[in-house]
Amino acid sequence: MVSIKDVARCAGVAISTVSKVLNDYPNVSEETRERVNRAVEELNFVPNSVAAALSSKQAGRVALLVDINSKTSAIDEINMQHITGALNRAMELNLDVITLFSFMYRNMTVEELIRYLKSQSIAGIIIYGMSKEDKVLHKLVETQEFKCVVVNAPLVNKSTSSVGIDDRKAQYDVARKTIEENNCKRVLYIAGKRNGYVTDERLLGMEQLAKELGLTVLVRNGEFSELLARNITMKYAKNKDVVVCASDLMAIGAMKALIDMDIFRPVCGFDGIVLMGYVGKQMNTVRQNFAEVSRNAMEELHTLLAGGEGRKVVLPHQLVRMKYEDIIC
């Protein structure tokens, strides 16, 4: 294996000089820099990121903490796009990434998790699907031992950024559009998982809209479950004018229930998953570009690792009407 030592020999300099060139340190003359780069070129040298990680604690090793509690393929789609976006940007930024699924750290204590991450020379973390009651992850963020980017949860401190769309506004927007299109007054709102950050934000959006338009809203907890949403719709939709759901999957469940009951109510969802295009009925929903969110998350993490301060990044969302023709390929 060709190492930095070979490059040094080839360029006629010390290995420390090569390292400096590779990492864009100052105090290297343009001429030496050139010579080293030529040697790198010639020998096809690729730095060993494992050694780099071992040597420098502040290296570019990054972990993705991915929540995969659910069994649904909708979640698969969302997670996959997140991971794709994150890896994509990481590659461009030359960051090493390891992906940890929640089952890999679910029953660790914070201390264990921290030890594990350190044993992997991890310096930065992107956290997905963090709920309000997740003590371990909250403690992890609070220690500030790692640079963190939390996706879809408004956690910010000196070494923690948050990235996501404005869930409150998005829920407001999509509900407003649906309600005004159909001139509704009585809303059945099927909320997400209890104690989820996005759940509460979306509910706030709905409540704000209700106040503004003078709507009555019945809120029920759907836990992001298609089945629950279906049952809730069965039970309560009859004397409502519209079913607003905090996720597409629940919207699908609601729609199925309405079809079974043979009544029509407008339904709107949230997320913009592909599945929405297959259920026959068109529905309003919020399109989140998950890959883009995660690209931004990785970008933000990179900034943090470079010494930047934590901050809140809000990305735009989009209202769409999902139908089969738009997604088939």
Place this chain on the structure above:
Amino acid sequence: MVSIKDVARCAGVAISTVSKVLNDYPNVSEETRERVNRAVEELNFVPNSVAAALSSKQAGRVALLVDINSKTSAIDEINMQHITGALNRAMELNLDVITLFSFMYRNMTVEELIRYLKSQSIAGIIIYGMSKEDKVLHKLVETQEFKCVVVNAPLVNKSTSSVGIDDRKAQYDVARKTIEENNCKRVLYIAGKRNGYVTDERLLGMEQLAKELGLTVLVRNGEFSELLARNITMKYAKNKDVVVCASDLMAIGAMKALIDMDIFRPVCGFDGIVLMGYVGKQMNTVRQNFAEVSRNAMEELHTLLAGGEGRKVVLPHQLVRMKYEDIIC
């Protein structure tokens, strides 16, 4: 950070001894072993896998090469399950995993890819979605520089195993069931991607069945595309009795076409993706347990890394009829 050195001091032995205990080497007395283990326990020591990887070339670092050419969420679902299964088993086997998506190595030469993998101290690889014409991956496997497990492609050599279901038999089975249920004679077969291993295997299964039952088969290439399958069905299904598709996504496309044409033909798919439950019509399909396939792939890779020889592992498949009620949760 607590290191092996601390453990050694705590246990009153040399660090080499600790390492030996940790890696189950012989030539350590039971008493010393105990003492070291107690120290590990007491100090909550977690070995630094980065250092281990750097130090020993035959370490447990493994790469997943995941093909994500397509944009469809069906692929997301399949890939996600593969990754989940692989990571799950890797965790149990104490293997370090890095996940590489195809866009990260697509335009590398073999040499570059090999260099990159070595720079990551990778010893074993699981390859997904390998097509017959992928020169780079084929060369990678042929060099035998890494232990490889190829999923769904019958490549085997001294350091390469293959893992997957029997695609030929599976296609035979599901087509036979569908055809016999509906008493068909004239088959429209929509095949997968040209030059795919599974594509050819499944086609062989269909052809064998046709010979046995005396069917006529029109074969068209659907490239695993829903849209193509839809168009093919539009064009050719009219004077056929059944549409057999080499993937669920294509089966969905075919079904949509039949609905648009307002004619009924039985359709069967292949893969058992969740989406199948949402299209309204029930269809026969082959259920592959992707997570299980990948668990086995990881297991096999572990065996190879431990010195085992390459071999072909064939896993069972299952015929199912997918409907909404079975997948909602």
Place this chain on the structure above:
DNA sequence: TTCTTCTCGGAAAACGTTTTCCTTGCTTTG
């Protein structure tokens, strides 16, 4: 007893980087 063979454990090199500190020679300043 003496030699050989084992078993156990330690010392130290190696893995490929990063980073700190030092040297050298040159330029500036007073």
Place this chain on the structure above:
DNA sequence: CAAAGCAAGGAAAACGTTTTCCGAGAAGAA
């Protein structure tokens, strides 16, 4: 002209393991 400052590059320690080799002592054989 001496002192100070600075730029460029090198030497070597450090990161936390694994692994090879060696030595000490005990046990067995002659």
